[in-house]
Structure formats: C-alpha cells, structure tokens
Amino acid sequence: MNIEEFVRDGHLTYMPSVAVDCAIFGFHDNTLKILLLKWKNLKGWSLPGGYMKRTEEADEAAGRLLRERTGLEKIFLQQYHTFTGIDRTKIPGMDMQEFGHSIGVEIGPEHWLRQRVVCVGYYALVEYSRVRNPQADTFTEVCEWCNIDELPHLLFDHKEMIEMAVKTLRLQLNFQPVGLNLLPHKFTMSELQKLYETLLGYPLDRGNFRKKMLGTGILRKTGERPTGKAHKAPHLYSFNKQEYVRSLKSGMRFS
Amino acid sequence: MNIEEFVRDGHLTYMPSVAVDCAIFGFHDNTLKILLLKWKNLKGWSLPGGYMKRTEEADEAAGRLLRERTGLEKIFLQQYHTFTGIDRTKIPGMDMQEFGHSIGVEIGPEHWLRQRVVCVGYYALVEYSRVRNPQADTFTEVCEWCNIDELPHLLFDHKEMIEMAVKTLRLQLNFQPVGLNLLPHKFTMSELQKLYETLLGYPLDRGNFRKKMLGTGILRKTGERPTGKAHKAPHLYSFNKQEYVRSLKSGMRFS
C-alpha cells in the first residue's frame, strides 16, 4: 500500500483509532540497543508502529510490524502498556494538514487520520546479529539500532514509551527469558553478566554471579572455548531452555 | 444519559472502538472479592466497564467508572492489559440486533455499537467496607461483591480478564502497595498474613511472617488491642505509608 492509497482508503483496512508500537531491543557490544525509525518529513525518530488491521489482534499486529522491520518471525513479544494521551500524536509546530502537504496528499478536517489514536505498546527481544537489514516503512527513511542511553530526538510520546519499556524490561528480568532472547545461542559468562549489569544498572560480583548462574542449572556448557582473543579463553554456554522457563516460574533473583 | 440517547448519540461522546473495564478487588472474611455486574437482558455477569470518552484518557475513564459504581475517589488503580480479541464482545447465541430489541432500541447493521471494541483493562484495590452501596449501570441490574473462587457465569471475555487481573495482582504483591489499599486503616497481623496467603495461594509460617513484616518497618503499632473476641487480644497495626512505598521500590519478598 503506497502513501496515497493509505491516506485515501486506509480506514477500510485499519482501525482508525487503535495502533500498535513496538520497542525492539537488542544487545551488542555490552550495550542495550533499540530499533528506531527516522521520519521523512518530520525532524525526529520514532518506534516502529502502525495501525491495527480490522482483521487482526494486537499481538498479531505487533508480530506483523516486527516482521516488516526485521524480517524475523516467532520473536519474543510482550504487551506492556497502552498509551491513551489525548494529544499523544500531536507534533509541536505542525498540524495534520501541513504534514499531508509535506508528503504530497490532502488531509481534510474530517479525514480519518485526524482521529485520536490509542496505542498498545509492545516490547520485543531479538538477537542483535539476526537483524541484518532493518527496513524503514512508508513514512520513514532510516531504520537502525540506537544505544538506549544515546537516544535521538523522539516524536509523539515515544520517549515516554521507551522509558516505560526499559523500566518494564528491568522489572521482568527475573520473570521473563530475557537472556535467552537477547543473547546469541552461544555466549560467555561475562557476556551474560554484562547483560544483567546493563539492565539492572549496577555491577555484580563476578564470582558470585557465576556461582549463582551455574547453580540455577539454566546453563549448559557447550565445551567450546573460543580462541583468538587475548587472555584465557572462556567457556561458551547456551541456555537449557526448559530449565530456564521452569526457574522463571518461581522467579530468579539477582541483587 | 439514558439507553435511547446512548444508543443514538453515544458515538458523539465516546470513542466507539475503545473501552475500559475495571477489576475492582476487595478483601473481606479472609477472602478476595471482586465487584461484578449482573446484566438485565443477558444471562451473565461482567466487570464494570464502559466506552472511553473522547475527552478523557484511559486512567480518567477507569477512575470515572470506579466512581460511578462505588462512589469512591482517589482509589489505587492500575492498567494491567489491553484486550483486543476480534470477537471478544460477541455473545454466543445472540446478535446485536436481538440485543437491541431486548432493550427496546433498534441497532441497524451500520450502527456504531457494532464496531469492534478494544478494551484497556484496569484493576483497582479498595477497602471493602468503604463500598456501601455499589450501583449498577444502564445495562445491568445488580452490582455486588463475588468471591474470587466462586465466580458466576461471565459474559464476553471477562473470565479471561479476571484471571489475568488476579495473576497480575499476585505478581505485583511485592511491588505495589496491595496491603495498604485492600486492608482497613487498622488491622491485625493475622489479617495481613491471611491477605498474603490468599494472594500467594499458599500458607506462610506465622512467626516468620510476623518477624519479617515487623523487620521491614512498614508497620506501625497503634497501641490498641481490640477486645471482645475469644482468646488473646492481638495488636492493631497500621501502615507507615512512606516506609511502605520506600520498601516496595527495592521489592519485598515473601516466599
């Protein structure tokens, strides 16, 4: 669907007042990253998102968006909050009419795009390296990873959305398979620790982290020890998924 | 707004595809209770809920509903999930036309009430005794407390909604001021323990619970010891709200 079609007939396919936005998290170079879109005619970035189709539920809409941006299927995806601010999509200093002109279409006063939109927020956890060529959408020109603590200027209420998503991710660390979904299949103990430290926001004792992690039984030694880097080669681990999920049910705890 | 007005012009006041439902919890006789509505023309019960006004945000809508049913203001209220199932408001064996006739109004095929509705779910915690005379709404005839494990037949997707609300409440026990909002101002240690046991779903050791609770510093001895009942008179406690909120930030833990 191109822009003209979307502006004219979008309301036939989509619900005009319900959207889904998706905070897609990745972990790389010991840093939490998020996938953002740079808009064509607005000076700012946003989360990937879009209207909900009339024929789909929110989970499906979020999955579709994730697929469209990353090409990935069957990704860990969680609804975390619904945003309903009255003027949440308003852009300071620009009205919808102007925006229409900037993209070359007419958006009259009764146009369906003028309706108030509530937005169901999701967060997704993806393995960073699997996202090869993230795709922008109709209204955007760049889709790329941004460090979570070096965010660009964000449009709409997306700053608040990201803050809330990160906060939720932190709280869910002991109840959701965060490591399993953010790390590659094989990883070192240090990488796992760095992920926890990044999300918790404070350092952990190396020996105790190691002891506790191994104690939970959620890790499997692969036997490999990747050489090539300086110093002693670390073991490579992978998750014992069954045991991980079982552990989460009673709630792990790292402090 | 009466039924005729609502059916005819409701879409001018309300967003036709966004609603809010509210799981209102109370605690009485050592039992978790929820406030439910019995419908006039449908054989079943539902959560209090309603369309979101065009001029209000979800939090405000939930607050309004809570006020309309219970008469209470400034109640602990938390969004917990948004429900978007395609046929979530469908009633097996009855279509909207029939329903319209049953309440004496005409609901044609293009009527605004036919639109798909997504629903933002909230849960509220109220002090049971403060709810004196819960009020039914336009479509319902009874509004009353039900035991959480003796639920009547529920309409729409409200069984799922309640289950999810209870699950959320359990998970939030250590992060939200659940005791503070569900218990009366003054309460005994046993009552507090019963609340925790009810929500957690398993018994706790009395001595250890007491020791830990007093250790957190969130309780204040009132000095009173209510007499009149059999056996040794227990102390009455109230919450030290500041300390409670502070404790929750780092997350309490009862297992």
Place this chain on the structure above:
DNA sequence: TTTTAATGAGTACTATTTACTCAATAAACA
C-alpha cells in the same frame, strides 16, 4: 620468556530463611 588481563574455582564470613518452641492472655466453659 615474561607480562598481562581475564577465567575457573574455592573459602571464610555474614545475613537471611526455615522450622520450630514456649510463655502470656482473654474469652469460653465447667
């Protein structure tokens, strides 16, 4: 060959949790 920085493993100490015991007490009972 030596140095360096990181890993794997372990240890002593502290704090918390768990599973109990026991005296005190207020109403109910005989």
Place this chain on the structure above:
DNA sequence: TGTTTATTGAGTAAATAGTACTCATTAAAA
C-alpha cells in the same frame, strides 16, 4: 471461680543463601 482453649508475642537453632574476597590457570601480547 478456676480451668480450658485457641491464639498471640517472642525467641532460638540449624540450614540456606549471599558477600567479599583469594589464588592458580591460561592464551595472547609485549
């Protein structure tokens, strides 16, 4: 009126978990 009963307040010992370390090992770099 004295005794019984159920419940409360308080405390303890043992087991478990968490904290702050040390130290030998090792692979690449100097």
